[in-house]
Amino acid sequence: MSAVPALPKETAHLYARFNKITKIRNQDFADIATIKTIDLTGNLITEIDDGAFSKLLLLEELILVENKLTKLPMLPAKLILFNANFNRLKTKGVKATAFKNNKISTVTDETFCRGNSSYYIRTNMDEVRLDGNPVVLSEHPDSFICLQALPIGWYH
Structure with missing residues (x-):
């Protein structure tokens, strides 16, 4: 086909x-x-x-x-x-992703990182924006271990 x-x-x-x-x-x-x-x-x-x-x-x-x-x-x-x-x-490298003002309520430890590895994320990734979502980031601290900067903004 x-x-x-x-x-x-x-x-x-x-x-x-x-x-x-x-x-x-x-x-x-x-x-x-x-x-x-x-x-x-x-x-x-x-x-x-x-x-x-x-x-x-x-x-x-x-x-x-x-x-x-x-x-x-x-x-x-x-x-x-x-x-x-x-x-x-x-791509020349995605440096930022934005999922602002959605209805994201959970992230897992492997949303951005793999197996809690600080080496997994795409090397050019600088920023992840999740503000305006009902996610409680403090419940998933290992989700961001591989990022160069933590998500910033307003969260529930």
Whole structure:
């Protein structure tokens, strides 16, 4: 399979893993308002049209592992899980992430660090902003052990 196939309008989950899909076009998911999961692991995707996922208001999981992406697509607002491991993403280095004023209530010890290792975080990461969320950072002190600076701002 080299393209996203025509799907029924009531499709909730698409698992099109390990095919030869090279591009995601705007029209591929345009009429599928019910889709919650898209897993395109192990394809040859190099390009995703701007807005290809923008009308997917129920999309919660987008998995694009092991493709050939060089840039990230625009992501829908309701997304819970996004995985683009093992692609060809290019960046000069993300230095800050901001998740301000959301409803994030918990973080785990491995949200930003792995196994309490002070060496795990991307070396360019300077700042994580979580202010305006109901998370209690003091309950998870090891979540930030690998960051150069602690999250700053207003928290509950």
